[in-house]
Amino acid sequence: MVRWILAGLIAVFVILLAPVVWVLVNPTPPPPVLDGLPWQVERSADGRTSVFGVAPGHSTLDELVAQFGSDHQLAVMQPAESESALEAFFPDVRAGFVTGKLVARIASSEAEREAWAKASPKARYTDSGARQYPLTSEDAAQARRNTIQALSFLPSARLDVDTLLARFGPPVTRLTHDGVEYFLFQTLRRIRGFPRSGWGA
Numbered sequence: 001m002v003r004w005i006l007a008g009l010i011a012v013f014v015i016l017l018a019p020v021v022w023v024l025v026n027p028t029p030p031p032p033v034l035d036g037l038p039w040q041v042e043r044s045a046d047g048r049t050s051v052f053g054v055a056p057g058h059s060t061l062d063e064l065v066a067q068f069g070s071d072h073q074l075a076v077m078q079p080a081e082s083e084s085a086l087e088a089f090f091p092d093v094r095a096g097f098v099t100g101k102l103v104a105r106i107a108s109s110e111a112e113r114e115a116w117a118k119a120s121p122k123a124r125y126t127d128s129g130a131r132q133y134p135l136t137s138e139d140a141a142q143a144r145r146n147t148i149q150a151l152s153f154l155p156s157a158r159l160d161v162d163t164l165l166a167r168f169g170p171p172v173t174r175l176t177h178d179g180v181e182y183f184l185f186q187t188l189r190r191i192r193g194f195p196r197s198g199w200g201a
Contacts, residue, residue, distance in 0.1 A: 040096075052095060052102075056151060061088055061106050061144040068093050068102065074140045076117045076133040077126075084113045086143060093153070100155040107147040116143070 041051045048055045053067050078084040090102040120133035173184040
């Protein structure tokens with residue numbers, strides 16, 4: 001009888017220990033590390049801020065094209081009541097598991113923008129009322145060597161204020177300027193705005 005009791009206890013012990021042994025022998029692999037997400041903003045030792053693998057103020061449009069491919073539009077944008085700007089529009093960008101559109105503002109002089117707009121083969125008005133002057137291939141090749149000033153990522157998924165606050169918590173600063181509401185998140189070192197885009201169908 002004692003022998004059967006001991007055998008039963010050993011069997012129970014083996015059953016209880018088996019899952020532990022299985023975990024030790026077959027550990028769960030760590031989750032994959034996702035890079036290139038829009039909120040993964042990094043600051044280097046020399047003070048440079050980078051996102052998507054480029055550093056605004058230092059990296060060129062050519063470097064951004066190397067990241068996301070050549071499918072982009074480059075044009076001088078002339079809003080109705082403000083100065084013009086050179087912008088590159090990437091209509092289909094994948095940043096980690098997030099997809100969306102990317103608008104990059106490119107450094108340029110007023111003289112350059114005037115010359116590029118004058119040489120543009122066509123011009124059209126966008127939904128926001130801005131006038132858009134696509135660059136010629138020769139001018140675009142020159143402009144791609146210019147530095148990126150700012151980046152705006154427009155996610156494909158719906159992102160409203162409630163979703164933003166639920167994902168990142170309360171912002172350090174929240175303000176409205178010219179009909180655009182801005183959220184400053186100190187931990188992300190970034191500002192999220194909800195503007196009307198000048199790029200449209």
